[in-house]
Amino acid sequence: MRGAKPVRIGAMLVLLLVPHLSAPGALDAAGIRHVLLVTLDTARADRLGCYGHREAVTPRLDGLAQKGVQFLKAYTPTPLTFPAHCSVMTGTLPVYHQARNNGFYYLEEGIPTLAEAFRSAGYRTAGFVASFVLDSRFGLGRGFERYDDDMKEGEALKNYRSERNAREVVDAFLPWLAKNARDPFFAWVHFYDPHLPYDPPPPFRDGLPGSPYDGEIAFVDSELGRILDALEEQRILDDTLIVVAGDHGEALGDHREIDHGLFLYEAAVRVPLLFVHGRALPRGKTVPAAVRLTDVMPTVLELAGLPKAKSVQGVSLMPWIGGRKSADLPVYLETYYPFETFGWSELKGITDGRWKLVQAPRPELYDLASDPRETVDLFEREASRARKMMRDLRDLIERSARPAPSPTRPLSTRDQERLRSLGYLGGGRPEAPETGPKADPKDRIDDYLLHHRGGLMEGEGNLAAALECYDELARRNTGVPSYAVSAAFVLMKMDRTAEAIALLEKARARFPSSALVFSRLMSFYLKAERWNEAIAAGKALLDLWPDDFDALFLSGSAYAMLGKWDEALELYEGALRVEPENKLLRQRHAFALAAVGRTEESLAAYRKLKDEFPGDHVFDLDIGQVYERTGQIVQARLTLEAAVRRHPGPDTYHAYALVLAKAGMFPEAVRWMRAYVSAAPETDGARRARALVLIAEWEKRKKPADQ
Template identity: 30%
Template structure:
């Protein structure tokens, strides 16, 4: 058999190689010369650790949807968040700026500034329809995280017991359905979607079909199932291949690796390293992996590059497009992260860290330095003297003193000219490494309260405040828990301690006033509410204090004070129809229901027109008045509307149950009462259910629920 001449073979190889290079070059030219033709979708999965995903080598759970994205996209192996909390992390990744620049540094007490330009607004200016669907109240509309979105859905079907524990969320499957519906309305091509899933956030409660996994991994499997539904939707509508899909997490989860079970306190890998997978349009560079250190603030400049939009000069992040294209590696960078949860919640020192390709430096009262190559689990602090830190044992010429100096200087450069990440006064505050057990005990108490085990929660909180009386949040949680089970004297005492610790903040005075109302000490309640109004500085707190003064005046039958207070509320926030509501309540309390009804309806119309926040009891009183007027169908609508916004309103649930019973719907009445007991788990719900079942003629059911209440709430 004759063989072709060597020169001929070389020519064929050269032609083939030239063709391949031309194809690659053509693809890169096409990428450079044309913006994206399909939707841009960011899927943020809360609290997801990359080392619990098969795409990152984990083998104890199956995630076929995420695996498909990884196989179709580019996997970034070393991506890091800037805060181990939901709101500050999302504010950073959607703005391209660090937490101390956005001003959002904790999940509570802060919001995105009205002038902050987020990714949604930047894309909307390029002609994109922008939609956001979130699954946690930590990202509710009031936080400002929805700025720039044409459509932003953050409505939570609230579990009242979850509200007490600060965990208000909705099933990610519901959020995904809403996202599909929105994509359907906008057509999909030039659309930007943010879909946030709260699984696998605590409390871990995966569906039973994932019971073969640990609770945390089971929630990951459920989140993957939800991602799979969105992927199927995109494929069904011929959008998948055209889509740019970014899958990431806002932070990780401690799982006890350094003592912390959840997140927020520490800045180790388990809480700030996150998955980052980018599936590009046309599945370009499918299956590629990138080991460079990258960060969540790189997302905004990357997407702006992909849509050929100018990148604002104020952004800290760098575009990942060169890495997506398979270009040369970028110069190394130090990633900044901070944790202020311990400072804001308990008064402990905050932490700040920088992570580069080799080391992580954590600035704290006792500094930490870890060699992430040799010690990926961060067990050996190189700044702690001891045999394990002996340089002769390191087996390499690494110099920890030089590394810590370089990283500390990098941290200083990152934060220069801004609000300091760690004020100098923090050096005298407790180091979270020494106090994390207190946080874990507190979180256990919150979990007990969420499960309705109020007495155990209160006992644990009382032990915590005995040992650590300076902990404001422990007193606060104790007060809220005691209030829920009618232990108003305990709640009042806790609020008094809160006032002593924070005399310039209104929350303690408001809580004390509400407990005093329950104890029927109305004059004392009025005095505490007045103090709250005196110290309140922001509008929301001033409105809350003056609304409480109005409610106390109504309870005291002081019409003049109620009307005066209503006027003050309206002056502070014109969107609150308090004057009309008070006029209606005064007539209602006198039994003039026919006269009160049009005023309740007017107040509802005023609230809707002004776009104000939902107002507690407004729809309840309108519904109750309609029911008294023998208009049950209209009453049902308003009862349901009250429960939509305030699902913990037992009077509204009781009123709806009575309406169902009166209109021949006993099964629905029973369901409403059973749901009330299950979700609230407090004496008020048990007592109301027993009274109503007794009035419905269900004597044995009423007796059983009273017996159950005595067993649960005997103290």
């Protein structure tokens, strides 16, 4: 995980419910030693029981609303996971932090975060996230002592799976809570389950068969209940400030939008927001004013007695909670998803709680009081109001924007695959020169639905239909490289490798500066074992993005396949500077050290990996190979013998048998290779066939006394 130096912020005394901070004082001056932030991804506010959904099964969330403060009109600044969380964690708008989308932006280190404020004040800090979209590489891990973004424990590639469910997140969080419950802490738990595809586990799938989306929210509610129960068992529930916030909503077909990100309608930008504390906050309080996710950070900091950074653009909501203020706050809205995915116009908007303006090629104006579902566009009828709100929007952007380039990063091959699996199929900005005005997303809704259908068909395994969708989208949107990439990806799934590579080579000629195209082409060359072409594509990608993890790691792997270990080692070390925690990379790096003769450094690296991941047998297999390569056969045999005891299975049996044969111990080698043959999975056909040949050879080499 990459991290910045923590911002040093001293603890401050606060008079509860008073909006002004006092002089420096004790850590828990406000009586709040524990803070738990829970973010509900893709949680549409009006699908929770406490927000009026009669069919909802959300007793724990409803209970929190009754015990604390419920904000009835809370807004996200953007209906996208990563930039919305950046706003929560920094108290700034996207025009300031400049993260506009998922996957190829990162949070700049100079912007103070909520976690940094708590950590510098002496709190233990930990984050547990459920989606690759919030991986530490994107910068949200700053300030957290522990940032748990491992999508599957023990997996060779970090985040090889794109998400984990609520139960897995809570299973990761509860041991940390048990260990740190006596210390002041700030913890963040993120749930991703209500995101497409909706597939709640039983009994939530069975209990709400007509609405799997509601079933996902019910499942999250149940798992949140496990956290609340654990806080009660630790006797700190009433001493914990609990903040529950949605990051964005879900359209569910409103305005023909399936999910979120395309438009700025209420279904996607209104979110649940709850603040609960047993003593510091009122019970059963509702706040009808419009508030923002940017207000979460300053409110939490005031309650904890900590000052906010100068960069924070939100305000503390304590005056609204205390009843001293009631006015709606001005709300800024934006989505760059239409532009960066489809090449259409981005959307920006503003609402004052009643009137809402959306700036688009065809602007829109709605009266939310009389038309909450936004069905009647009043932009022309209310022209003077629309002009005023246009000026208000322009002024808000000018006041809030930070004059700095957007902090983007290239989208690696694995990143693309994860984002595709999460429904973000575009994954790259249009790169053809703009020759005219950008299309209004409202006018391209059929393309959006075709895009969605392509992803749906691909997910269901109907690859021919998916390919037709992507080919048609590429024809309609010639300036967007991602559709060629999506089509090529489907061709690879269909084992049409040569066609996939040819398609991307054409895309490379059309988009010569597209990191997206080069990254995917590089991975396809590797799959086709065209090592030198993969290296050439990696070099082109590194010329564009010198710190691209994918190019560094995969180029190193290509050089390793060619036996060029010095070059491989150099590239692996570059990749480690980008992702020092990547387990598979560290393993490859350790092996490369041995391959260039730096045996002791290699073994030290492997020992560290074993200490961190004691349940992973692959390190023993590699260590055995290192000893064998350096002629230390006895050490190799002892290492693999121990591996067989600790991790019995086909891999350890096979490796142990080979080193026994190398040591001339053929009877034992035959015994363990037979054990491998018995345990080998069906997919291990080629290695199993070779093992049978070796057994026959070793049988012949047994000494007469062995017969």
